[in-house]
Amino acid sequence: MPNQAKLSEALTAFFPEDTVRTARRHGSGHIHATYWVETEEGEYILQKINRQVFPKIREMMANIAAVTSYLERTLASLGRDPVRETLHILPDRAGECFYQDSAGECWRAYHFIRDAAVFQKADTPELFGRAAQGFGRFLELLEGFPVNSLYEILPDFHNTPVRFSQLQKAIAENRAGRFKGAAREIEFVLRRQGTLSLLTDALQKGELPLRVTHNDTKLNNLLFDKKTGEPLCVVDLDTVMPGLSLYDFGDAVRFGASTAAEDEPDLNKVHFSLPHFEAYVEGYRSSAGEKLTALEYELMPEGARLMTLECGMRFLADYLNGDIYFHTEHPAHNLERARTQFVLVEDMERQWDRMKQTAANGKGKSK
DSSP, rough: OOOOHHHHHHHHHHHHOOEEEEEESSSOOOEEEEEEEEESOOEEEEEEEOOOOOHHHEEEHHHHHHHHHHHHHHHHTTOOOOHHHOBBBBOOSSSSEEEEEETSSEEEEEOOSEEEEOOOOSSSSSHHHHHEEEEEEEHTTTTTTTTSSSOOOTTTTTTTTHHHHHHHHHHHHTTTSTTTTHHHHHHHTTTTTTTTTTTHHHHHHSSSEEEEOSSOOOGGEEEEEETOOOOEEEOOTTTTTEEEEHHHHHHHHHHSSSOOOOTOOOGGGOOOOOOHHHOOOHHHHHHHGGGBBBHHHHHHHHHHHHHHHHHHHHHHHHHHHOOOOOOOTTTTTOOOHHHHHHHHHHHHHHHHHHHHHHTOOOBOOOO
């Protein structure tokens, strides 16, 4: 957490002197230090960016600036409200999209979007379906964006075969001496290794289009309008990169269609909700619609399964490595996280025919 002197320096970099009325901690995020700032001119979000997680700050901010500018122009051309439906970067007093303070730490500021709600969990399929509309619209609005102009901020972030290689390395090294306690989970992954390259192979063959992807499509990264309840604005654009629509679709389903928390120790509480999946497919179809290809619709179940399996592999690898990446609260925390993901994968596989039938109802377009 930054000290008061650094916070004051950052405030001065973005706002004229003596105009700041309030600056207080905001939200529950674990990556950046976030503040809500009220000035004489309006309300803003100020963040100290975590350089350990995101070392390529200049490239990351260039991606965000390019994508939000494109969204602003596109929304305006459609007669929509760009002020509330996309993030707006507030430049520092030198005109830059982020500020580096005297200690080398980096800060950024956004205009605050008022009358917006955030949900941590999709309690109903209906809410999850509306979330799908929001993330599907994000894909739709950015279809014409020059995707190859974006920097790859976190290389191979959703490259499932690479994640498997990292798990293999963790198994071989067994740094924390935890191999025996994770033998069943390791075997679970090994039985499925033949399917891990399905999406990356299709991308390499040109069968799936490269798109602008968010790469962290949790429900709480979408703002909803408090008055209408409709999806309003996709936030947390740090991981916007070139990728597959199925990464975003699958990761959203992985997180939102589970009946339990990501680290639920009682696996009897962990189930994959088919009604949530069906609602998400329908919501995605209603907004992304014909922008998706027929193969993207067909592979939606694989997107959900592989993103869930990939996440479980990441938790498992970190457990074997001694918990060096994910924050943990007890020694078995990452193993418990891996187990919930693998239970979800098994539950998806039991309902596979229904998932495929739901996805097949999407028409899609020829590639």
